[in-house]
Amino acid sequence: MTFLLGFVLFALGLTISIAAHEFGHLVAAKAFGMHARRYFIGFGKTLWSFRRGETEYGLKVLPVGGFVDIAGMSHVEELPADDEPRAFWRYPAWKRVVVMAAGSVTHILLALLILYGIAVTAGLPTDRAIVGDVPACVVLDTDPTGAARGGCTSRDPVAPARQAGLAVGDRIVAVDGQRVNTFDELVAAIRSRPDQDVTLRYRRDSTERTATLHVAKALRPAIDGERRDAHGRAVVGVIGIAPAAVEVFGPISAVGATGSFTGVLMGRTISALGQFPSKIPKLVDALAGKPRDPDSPVSVVGASRVGGQAVEAGAWVIFFLLLAGLNIFIGIFNILPLLPLDGGHIAVLLFERARSGIARLFGRRDPGRVDPRKLAPIMVVFILLFGGISLLAIMADVVNPIANPFQ
Numbered sequence: 001m002t003f004l005l006g007f008v009l010f011a012l013g014l015t016i017s018i019a020a021h022e023f024g025h026l027v028a029a030k031a032f033g034m035h036a037r038r039y040f041i042g043f044g045k046t047l048w049s050f051r052r053g054e055t056e057y058g059l060k061v062l063p064v065g066g067f068v069d070i071a072g073m074s075h076v077e078e079l080p081a082d083d084e085p086r087a088f089w090r091y092p093a094w095k096r097v098v099v100m101a102a103g104s105v106t107h108i109l110l111a112l113l114i115l116y117g118i119a120v121t122a123g124l125p126t127d128r129a130i131v132g133d134v135p136a137c138v139v140l141d142t143d144p145t146g147a148a149r150g151g152c153t154s155r156d157p158v159a160p161a162r163q164a165g166l167a168v169g170d171r172i173v174a175v176d177g178q179r180v181n182t183f184d185e186l187v188a189a190i191r192s193r194p195d196q197d198v199t200l201r202y203r204r205d206s207t208e209r210t211a212t213l214h215v216a217k218a219l220r221p222a223i224d225g226e227r228r229d230a231h232g233r234a235v236v237g238v239i240g241i242a243p244a245a246v247e248v249f250g251p252i253s254a255v256g257a258t259g260s261f262t263g264v265l266m267g268r269t270i271s272a273l274g275q276f277p278s279k280i281p282k283l284v285d286a287l288a289g290k291p292r293d294p295d296s297p298v299s300v301v302g303a304s305r306v307g308g309q310a311v312e313a314g315a316w317v318i319f320f321l322l323l324a325g326l327n328i329f330i331g332i333f334n335i336l337p338l339l340p341l342d343g344g345h346i347a348v349l350l351f352e353r354a355r356s357g358i359a360r361l362f363g364r365r366d367p368g369r370v371d372p373r374k375l376a377p378i379m380v381v382f383i384l385l386f387g388g389i390s391l392l393a394i395m396a397d398v399v400n401p402i403a404n405p406f407q
Contacts, residue, residue: 006311010304013323022066024106028099029070035086038069074372100342107331114324119254122317123246124261129172129186132244134162141219159240164211174201183243194237265328286396302397313406340379
């Protein structure tokens with residue numbers, strides 16, 4: 001039952017995101033004085049609608065998208081005389097670009113809002129040197145397989161971090177004056193100082209403090225450059241802390257943290273889009289019965305399924321991170337210069353302006369606007385291609401879904 005609730009909530013979140021996308025177009029168009037005739041969520045037969053001012057708002061039977069109908073989106077459209085002065089194509093190019101890009105911008109704004117909420121409540125994922133746990137002791141050795149022994153014994157000393165008074169949430173910024181930013185950098189600095197006194201500089205509640213402690217000497221699986229014993233272990237320094245998975249921010253500091261984290265997600269999304277064509281064969285393999293690669297593309301069905309699994313596991317942070325990430329993906333994907341995406345229409349508009357500018361430069365006649373009928377075959381090819389891939393992903397998510405990542 002919890003899974004079903006999460007599945008429905010995630011699907012509802014996607015629907016709201018799509019509605020917000022179209023609302024972004026609507027707000028931008030109205031701000032410039034364009035005639036937005038209709039704003040609908042879904043396609044097909046109208047279920048319910050009402051009119052406010054000059055715009056009709058409503059819901060249609062298939063909640064798989066939405067649209068805003070702006071008068072004069074194409075210069076070949078025949079318009080009533082009253083609409084001619086407010087036709088979309090009559091407005092300056094920059095205003096048309098703003099209206100077409102508003103949907104993608106809205107997705108990014110939604111992601112920022114979600115991530116800001118996470119930042120000030122549960123915390124954003126982090127790799128910084130933040131204390132997530134301070135165990136009672138330091139286990140001095142590992143078994144021959146390299147696995148740490150469970151539990152404390154009389155041979156295991158109190159964790160140096162505990163003796164020094166370090167607490168969950170402390171952010172360590174320096175070891176013996178050596179700046180550390182990530183937890184990996186902290187571990188590297190401590191590992192190289194077994195049986196030595198070190199001074200840690202750390203922040204707690206916006207106050208910087210220092211602590212001097214004696215680094216314990218312990219056996220751990222060796223890494224590159226460390227002298228190892230017959231079992232692949234090395235004598236290294238440990239102080240007895242575990243990393244924090246997330247970092248919680250205050251209302252002010254969360255602004256910058258949210259912006260930075262959003263930038264990271266956008267970079268990853270752009271990289272993933274570049275690798276997308278190479279991942280399509282993985283969907284074919286999944287339909288052929290091969291184990292589903294967790295790195296293969298997922299459809300809205302698969303994404304909603306993972307959202308349901310996150311709620312079922314009580315991982316609400318992951319649920320909202322997925323929703324934010326999906327908004328970023330849609331926002332960036334929609335701005336790609338491919339018809340019929342908004343980015344494709346923007347590319348055509350910029351092409352028209354560039355072509356007109358070149359014509360003026362050489363004293364030639366303005367070639368005018370691109371005939372949308374000539375672009376129709378390109379749009380059909382893209383719709384068929386993207387529709388086919390989407391159907392392939394949906395089928396894979398139904399017959400061979402990605403394994404539950406929370407088990």
